[in-house]
Amino acid sequence: MNALSLRQLNKTYDGGVVALKDVDLEVTPGDFYGLLGPNGAGKTTIIGIVTSLVRPTSGQVSVFGHDILKSPWEAKSNLGLVPQEFNFNQFETVSQIVLNQAGFYGVEHSVAERRAEQYLRELDLWDKRNANSRTLSGGMKRRLMIARALIHEPRLLILDEPTAGVDIELRRSMWTFLRDLNERGTTIILTTHYLEEAETLCRNIGIIDGGEIIENTDTRSLLAKLKSQSFLLDIGKPLQEIPTLGDFPVTPIDERTIEVEVRGNQTLTDLFARLSESGVSVTSMKNKSNRLEELFIRTLGRTKPTQEAS
Amino acid sequence: MAGFYPAYSRQTLIALRTLVGKETHRYLRIWLQTLVPPAITMTLYFVIFGSLIGSRVGPMDGFSFMEFIAPGIIMMSVITNAYTNVVSSFFGAKFQRHIEELLVSPTPNYVILAGYVAGGVGRGLFTGLIVTIIATFFADLKIHSIPITISVVFLTAVLFSLGGFINGVFARKFDDIAIVPTFILTPLTYLGGVFYSLSMLPDFWARLSMANPILYMVNAFRYGILGQSDIPLATAYILILGFITAGTAFSLWLLRHGTGLRS
Known part of the structure; x- marks a missing residue:
């Protein structure tokens, strides 16, 4: 019942x-x-x-x-x-x-x-x-x-x-x-x-x-349906050009911040190995968004709002 | 929810007691708005119409003018207050949306109706009692028949409480709760033989007055107090009970269909 x-x-x-x-x-x-x-x-x-x-x-x-x-x-x-x-x-x-x-x-x-x-x-x-x-x-x-x-x-x-x-x-x-x-x-x-x-x-x-x-x-x-998560990385030195991190898509936010997408089959260890190879020093890192919010927006196929989901 | 639930009769009784208590507490809490104004208004009626003008009018149907109008004025306060109490309370509950407290609960529709009507009857009879006490300062009232007096005033209070409930169900804005009392109830009450005897009217107007239901209630109540009426008592009872039956059935139908309450 x-x-x-x-x-x-x-x-x-x-x-x-x-x-x-x-x-x-x-x-x-x-x-x-x-x-x-x-x-x-x-x-x-x-x-x-x-x-x-x-x-x-x-x-x-x-x-x-x-x-x-x-x-x-x-x-x-x-x-x-x-x-x-x-x-x-x-x-x-x-x-x-x-x-x-x-x-x-x-x-x-x-x-x-x-x-x-x-x-x-x-x-x-x-x-x-x-x-x-x-x-x-x-x-x-x-x-x-x-x-x-x-x-x-x-x-x-x-x-x-x-x-x-x-x-x-x-x-x-x-x-x-x-x-x-x-x-x-x-x-x-x-x-x-x-x-x-x-x-x-x-x-x-x-x-x-x-x-x-x-x-x-x-x-x-x-x-679990979320296939990927996005992270915001603060970089120690200002970037002269966008770093290449192999299969990790990179989006510049400003000269000291980049956004990196980590897909379901990738690990943070791989990401940091790539960052090290590229000589990028990371001072801090945060998950870009609430995961459920991400999924909610994807499910509805809507434009993401600023704070609340609807 | 209109059904009767024998298995929950105790709970139903508690729900009824709660609603009646809530409604009674409401009009007692705001006594300055609910109980004092009718006392002042009716005192003015007694002073102006009964004492000042009435002394020049002379006797009516064998009674002093003050004695003649006293039952009508008492009845007028009962009708107005019973109606106003229910329509304003029920519409207020809708307006503030706390009617939803009742609608989401298992309280049966007939208990909701009975609770609001009881509140209206309580206030109607309370103000009627206040006005009666005031009347004794102006007229020597000796009650002809206590059972008739009490039954007529009680049934009339029930009837106009039902009227207020129906008005409250349909009302969508505050104007809607003032229209009926202002444009229908007050004129019918004034033309219901409160201040005059039917025998004083020309034949045409006397016949037309017979279509006014309030005339029957005022006269039946006057009979209870003075032992004199312009209309047959049985007709008055049949009319009042008929309206109560129809009003109750219609009110329950409105609640069952959620008119004005559920989307």
């Missing part, structure tokens, strides 16, 4: 926009699954359908074996959602928001209070429990939505770009929290624009584009 199963899922919005085309997707229990794709690819539509906020045109969705239309109580009770946009009552306190959400899932008040304290403490919000939600910082609001999504202790947690707009320190602490949560048994599905995030956290990755799943495999296999 899969944590999430989508079969032949189609969605055409009013006005004729086709958002999903025959999407089949299975996420196994305990997985940390990354769903990647550019804006408008269909990620949020999939999440919307799974969480009942969007009506599918056709197809089936089941959560831990429960069809969301035939057994909505069982399906929804197993599901928690952290949406992309802030969607809590700006006039309620942090405690009211999480306790009300617990009530909507039928959680007894005494149990809800205990869990609220647990999750608000884990997410560093306990001191803010009586604060009005609109007074929270952006990062606190994101953490509040995570606490709210966990209050009924779902077995499957879906996070739609949870770290968008939060600083690096907070992002890292959220990664740690999510990794711990996953290790405690919660299946997690994550959409993100930060491909480093997906590469760091996710065991399996699906890439969606134009409403179709175009890649769905484990992160390691996906990265």
Whole structure:
């Protein structure tokens, strides 16, 4: 029994926009699954359908074996959602928001209070429990939505770009929290624009584009598909001419920096041997880009953006 | 999600209790906007229409003018506040998108509807009680029939809470939640026999007034308090219950189809 199963899922919005085309997707229990794709690819539509906020045109969705239309109580009770946009009552306190959400899932008040304290403490919000939600910082609001999504202790947690707009320190602490949560048994599905995030956290990755799943495999296999990596080398002396490094393609960046491509069948040892033969002294070296980002762009056949992948 | 889930009746009850508590807390938290204005407005009605003008109008249907208009003014506050509470709360939840908290949860549609309606009924009856207390300072009100008074005011509050809910479902902008109360509800209430008896109107206008459903509710409530009505009581009950049934069915249909809520 899969944590999430989508079969032949189609969605055409009013006005004729086709958002999903025959999407089949299975996420196994305990997985940390990354769903990647550019804006408008269909990620949020999939999440919307799974969480009942969007009506599918056709197809089936089941959560831990429960069809969301035939057994909505069982399906929804197993599901928690952290949406992309802030969607809590700006006039309620942090405690009211999480306790009300617990009530909507039928959680007894005494149990809800205990869990609220647990999750608000884990997410560093306990001191803010009586604060009005609109007074929270952006990062606190994101953490509040995570606490709210966990209050009924779902077995499957879906996070739609949870770290968008939060600083690096907070992002890292959220990664740690999510990794711990996953290790405690919660299946997690994550959409993100930060491909480093997906590469760091996710065991399996699906890439969606134009409403179709175009890649769905484990992160390691996906990265193995990268036939080459590019390195930026800082050279000790200014270059008079572009060095010849045998089969290693070289691109000059400036007079002290070159970019070298290392293909799958080549090694860094070979590269440094060539550099030594050519009398090129290397002072430092770095991987040019996030590997998954590289693959993502290649898969989509798109122009590479500057920072984020979509 | 419109079905009934016997296996989850306890959880359903908790969800209902949560939503009713949330809605009640909402109008109590903003009491200065929700409870005080009707008290002030209705006091002005009593002072101006009842006391100052009413003393020159003379008796109406055997009662002082103040006694005659008191039930209508109470009913007017119940209708307005029940409707306004639900339409503003539900549209606010849509506008801020926290309605999604409910939509992603397993809370059944009938619980969502019942929760919002309960909030509207609560505020309607609360303001009705405040206005009734104020009315006792101006008129000597002796309730003719407690069961009729309570049942009519309760059912009317339910009916207009449903009306507010339907308005909230269709509303796309803040203007949409003001149109119905301003252009339909208020005129129908003023023309619903709050300040006059049907017998005072020329035949044509009296017949036309019979098409105004609020006339029936005001008169049924007046019967409960004064024991006097321009219309048969049974007709009023049939009308109110008929509208409630239709409003409930339509509201549940809207929720099931996700109108204005799910894309």
